[in-house]
Amino acid sequence: MTAPGVTTQTVPAPAKPSGKAARRIKDNLTGHAFLIGAVVCFALFMWYPMIRGIVMSFQRTRRGETTWVGWDNYTRIVADPSFWIAWKNTFLFTILALVVGYVLPFFVAILLNEFRHAKGYLRILVYLPVMLPPASALFLFKYYAYDPSEAGLFNAILKFLHLPTSEWMQSPTMTIPAMVIASTWMNLGSAVLIYLASLQNIPGELYEAAELDGAGIWRRIWSVTIPQTRLILALLAMLQIVATMQLFIEPLILANGAGTQDSATSVAYLIYQHGFFQNDLNGAAALGVIMLIVLAAFSAVYVRLTTKQD
Amino acid sequence: MSRTLISQAQLRRGRGRFLYWAVLAVVVAGFTLVFLGPLYWMVTGALKSGQEIAQTPPTLWPRDPQTQNYVDAWNNLDLAKLMFNTFYYAAGAVFFQLVFDTAAAYALSKLRPAFGNVILAAMLATLMIPAMVLIVPQYVTAIDLPIIHVNLLDSPWAIWLPLIANAFNIFLLKRFFDSIPEDLIAAAQVDGASPLRTLWSIILPMSRPILGVVSIFAVTAVWKDFLWPKLVMPSPETRTLSVGIYAFSGGTPQNVVIAASVIAAIPTVIIFLLFQRNIMSGLTTGSLKG
Numbered sequence: 036m037t038a039p040g041v042t043t044q045t046v047p048a049p050a051k052p053s054g055k056a057a058r059r060i061k062d063n064l065t066g067h068a069f070l071i072g073a074v075v076c077f078a079l080f081m082w083y084p085m086i087r088g089i090v091m092s093f094q095r096t097r098r099g100e101t102t103w104v105g106w107d108n109y110t111r112i113v114a115d116p117s118f119w120i121a122w123k124n125t126f127l128f129t130i131l132a133l134v135v136g137y138v139l140p141f142f143v144a145i146l147l148n149e150f151r152h153a154k155g156y157l158r159i160l161v162y163l164p165v166m167l168p169p170a171s172a173l174f175l176f177k178y179y180a181y182d183p184s185e186a187g188l189f190n191a192i193l194k195f196l197h198l199p200t201s202e203w204m205q206s207p208t209m210t211i212p213a214m215v216i217a218s219t220w221m222n223l224g225s226a227v228l229i230y231l232a233s234l235q236n237i238p239g240e241l242y243e244a245a246e247l248d249g250a251g252i253w254r255r256i257w258s259v260t261i262p263q264t265r266l267i268l269a270l271l272a273m274l275q276i277v278a279t280m281q282l283f284i285e286p287l288i289l290a291n292g293a294g295t296q297d298s299a300t301s302v303a304y305l306i307y308q309h310g311f312f313q314n315d316l317n318g319a320a321a322l323g324v325i326m327l328i329v330l331a332a333f334s335a336v337y338v339r340l341t342t343k344q345d
Numbered sequence: 346m347s348r349t350l351i352s353q354a355q356l357r358r359g360r361g362r363f364l365y366w367a368v369l370a371v372v373v374a375g376f377t378l379v380f381l382g383p384l385y386w387m388v389t390g391a392l393k394s395g396q397e398i399a400q401t402p403p404t405l406w407p408r409d410p411q412t413q414n415y416v417d418a419w420n421n422l423d424l425a426k427l428m429f430n431t432f433y434y435a436a437g438a439v440f441f442q443l444v445f446d447t448a449a450a451y452a453l454s455k456l457r458p459a460f461g462n463v464i465l466a467a468m469l470a471t472l473m474i475p476a477m478v479l480i481v482p483q484y485v486t487a488i489d490l491p492i493i494h495v496n497l498l499d500s501p502w503a504i505w506l507p508l509i510a511n512a513f514n515i516f517l518l519k520r521f522f523d524s525i526p527e528d529l530i531a532a533a534q535v536d537g538a539s540p541l542r543t544l545w546s547i548i549l550p551m552s553r554p555i556l557g558v559v560s561i562f563a564v565t566a567v568w569k570d571f572l573w574p575k576l577v578m579p580s581p582e583t584r585t586l587s588v589g590i591y592a593f594s595g596g597t598p599q600n601v602v603i604a605a606s607v608i609a610a611i612p613t614v615i616i617f618l619l620f621q622r623n624i625m626s627g628l629t630t631g632s633l634k635g
Binding site for chain 1: 348349350351352356368369372373376377379380381383384386387390398399400401402403444445446448449451452453456457458459461464467468471473474475476477478479480481482483484485486487490491506507509510512515540544565568569571572576586587588590591594599602603606607609610613614616617618621624625
């Protein structure tokens with residue numbers, strides 16, 4: 036960063052290099068003094084744990100003694116039947132949450148962007164659930180919305196519409212859809228606001244031109260709105276997948292962890308179980324590394340796919 | 346107002362105008378039901394008796410409002426203590442993030458020491474690491490800090506220190522500082538101002554909006570966080586609101602748990618209603634990287 040300025044200054048004046056050098060060192064020291072607090076925290080709680088997690092996954096600590104065990108933690112984790120159930124549930128949740136939680140906010144944003152009235156009100160409404168502590172919102176879903184009797188909010192609505200009621204969290208097939216509904220309700224708002232901001236950057240002339248060419252509303256969304264917001268769409272898909280793969284608090288609160296017949300067990304919940312209940316921090320670290328590799332592989336494929344289209 | 350998907354003219358004419366108002370009315374009603382409805386259900390549900398909540402069909406308005414549930418929640422769950430703890434952690438988080446993340450962003454944006462870019466890249470790289478992947482090694486680090494061997498369990502530092510390592514905040518602040526003209530800083534230097542003095546008297550007064558955004562994000566992050574405070578604050582005296590309610594939820598009547606959840610949500614909802622403009626602008630500037 037400082038290099039270009041420094042070289043042009045030191046070359047014509049080699050007579051007093053010590054003064055310049057001293058000054059440069061002092062400037063650098065001041066800069067690093069401002070950085071040191073944040074750097075120490077990053078080192079302690081980000082950089083070092085990243086390496087330590089990988090190291091831990093190849094070790095085993097028993098009665099205070101740590102030994103290298105090679106791939107033992109990985110083979111043990113993978114042999115556990117709940118490992119595959121957890122991945123199946125996590126993938127199912129991720130895909131469902133993507134279909135609902137990714138497409139829905141885009142259309143909500145398009146809709147809100149057309150309104151000339153009640154804009155502020157609608158925006159506040161959509162974002163309100165994002166501000167609730169997730170634990171609060173999930174207790175609301177658990178006790179009131181997903182009450183399996185007909186006194187539950189959702190069942191009362193279904194009954195009112197003469198539709199069959201559901202057991203919700205007590206039915207293994209409804210567990211994941213129920214978690215997707217709760218999670219979408221809680222998180223939809225931030226995606227809507229981000230889309231709204233990018234919709235406002237689309238030049239109006241593009242719509243004008245498309246309309247003159249006889250393009251209807253859907254056609255205009257397809258050939259103007261989507262290409263113009265492509266970058267944000269790609270970025271949010273990525274962020275959404277990384278966030279939903281870490282599914283944890285929904286199973287913990289809504290399904291008391293594993294749920295009916297393990298229908299809610301997620302990979303993140305398994306990490307928590309191994310690390311903090313089964314006294315197996317090393318196994319939990321190995322699971323974390325597997326999760327990191329899956330997400331990294333997925334990101335690599337995704338980046339490839341999205342950049343190729345250009 | 347620039348033109349959007351549907352032209353203004355089309356919305357003003359007969360059928361378009363009717364459709365516009367019809368769709369608007371449906372959306373306003375629908376959104377109110379979907380987003381405000383559950384909150385209404387939560388606040389009034391906690392006012393119902395245990396019998397009334399189990400009754401079919403459910404009542405829209407509590408027949409005999411029981412404020413007792415809220416009183417029980419406040420007393421039995423010791424919400425005053427939990428609320429104080431959460432406020433205390435949030436205040437500390439705001440303070441330490443403002444001090445250290447601002448200093449770091451200032452160094453990276455204006456002082457630019459050697460290897461500054463490498464450090465920034467290493468910080469931004471942490472945005473790619475999912476939080477769940479780090480939770481175990483972070484916990485192991487927090488219970489026995491390297492070199493100094495201090496155990497941070499039940500200490501507020503266990504919440505404050507990891508929050509300083511927030512690449513998103515540093516990125517937001519740096520971007521804002523980058524937009525402050527170099528001339529101003531050069532002028533201050535000519536006048537003999539030290540880097541600290543420049544930061545304090547020139548940069549910070551110009552950066553109030555972004556400092557507000559970072560502070561609000563710090564408060565909501567502490568308020569909404571669950572797993573990390575659950576792990577590092579194991580004793581009942583140091584718990585946060587969310588963790589405390591969860592810990593009590595097993596042996597407490599449902600309506601009391603909901604009442605406690607309502608009380609726990611009030612501060613963030615108030616913060617949101619007061620600062621919604623700042624929150625929304627921060628959210629959108631942060632995500633639209635140029």
